[in-house]
Amino acid sequence: MRHARLPASEEIAIEDVFHALSDPFRLDVVRRLAVEGEASCQALEGDRPKSSVSHHFRVLREAGLIRTRNEGATRMNALRREDIERRFPGLLSCVLSARND
Amino acid sequence: MRHARLPASEEIAIEDVFHALSDPFRLDVVRRLAVEGEASCQALEGDRPKSSVSHHFRVLREAGLIRTRNEGATRMNALRREDIERRFPGLLSCVLSARND
DNA sequence: TCGATGGTTCGATATTTTTCGAACTTTGGC
DNA sequence: GCCAAAGTTCGAAAAATATCGAACCATCGA
Numbered sequence: 008m009r010h011a012r013l014p015a016s017e018e019i020a021i022e023d024v025f026h027a028l029s030d031p032f033r034l035d036v037v038r039r040l041a042v043e044g045e046a047s048c049q050a051l052e053g054d055r056p057k058s059s060v061s062h063h064f065r066v067l068r069e070a071g072l073i074r075t076r077n078e079g080a081t082r083m084n085a086l087r088r089e090d091i092e093r094r095f096p097g098l099l100s101c102v103l104s105a106r107n108d
Numbered sequence: 109m110r111h112a113r114l115p116a117s118e119e120i121a122i123e124d125v126f127h128a129l130s131d132p133f134r135l136d137v138v139r140r141l142a143v144e145g146e147a148s149c150q151a152l153e154g155d156r157p158k159s160s161v162s163h164h165f166r167v168l169r170e171a172g173l174i175r176t177r178n179e180g181a182t183r184m185n186a187l188r189r190e191d192i193e194r195r196f197p198g199l200l201s202c203v204l205s206a207r208n209d
Numbered sequence: 210t211c212g213a214t215g216g217t218t219c220g221a222t223a224t225t226t227t228t229c230g231a232a233c234t235t236t237g238g239c
Numbered sequence: 240g241c242c243a244a245a246g247t248t249c250g251a252a253a254a255a256t257a258t259c260g261a262a263c264c265a266t267c268g269a
Contacts, residue, residue: 021206026130029123030257049215056259061217063257080266081215095206101198105122131227149246157229162247164227181236182245 012069016090019071024095027070028102033063037072040086041103047081113170117191120172125196128171129203134164138173141187142204148182 014020028034036051043050052060064084067073072091075082091099115121129135137152144151153161165185168174173192176183192200 021203022130022132022135025126025135029127029130031123034123034126047215057216058218058260059258065217066256077265079215080213082217095202097198097202098206101196101202102122105196105199150244158246159230159248160228162245166247167226178236180245181243183247 013074014069014071016071016087016094019090019094021095023070024072024091024098027066027072030063030066033067034102036063036067036084037086038103040073040084041088041099045083045085047078047083049081051084114175115170115172117172117188117195120192120195122196124171125173125192125199128167128173131164131167134168135203137164137168137185138187139204141174141185142189142200146184146186148179148184150182152185 028037032053032055035053039051040046048060048064049057064073064075067084068075071094072087073084074087075084077083086099088099129138133154133156136154140152141147149161149165150158165174165176168185169176172195173188174185175188176185178184187200189200
């Protein structure tokens, strides 16, 4: 398996973060990870093909928002809370509290 | 001139805001408006054709980030600070302080 | 070792955005 | 009234994203 590109905290680009969060599915994933802590891809997939889910997780990963670790056969995803906070203080809490009624 | 769609504060959608801010030119416009207060389109255009500039200002307007008023023959743009702050507390200050060295 | 499960990757297609020129509108000045 | 300046709109072409099936790769359990 190829190494997923994972930017260091200092390398996280705000444009990439915004782009990643501009998609409803990805935004939802981020919010649910914030609540659930860690989750597998399929636990968050909303009835769409896995190649599509995988694509969105990759965007989140490459933007620097999530980290993925192998847990046996499944891959567990988690928000990179501290890294994001260090790079862009306040962003995450703002994203998480923003409601779109 | 057709009425530019300008969402009310409550209607501003976080996805639209993130999408608007995911473009470097638009992000730059927002930051400069934050500093300069008000500015005409051409004062902020970076050497690109006016139809392109106009497009980006429209995206910002429709996302709810800026407001445009007519000042004689020119149009002055300003950040909708209070509206954004009310809708998504903390977002703007976070965007403005985020540095991408 | 054989499946089954959970994801990734690839390739093709569809959709969305961006870009830019040209034509048009509005306003102000002469 | 006419011209220039500042933007908008339109339409077409280019570029970036998203979508989805199919093939593939790892790991676990039987």
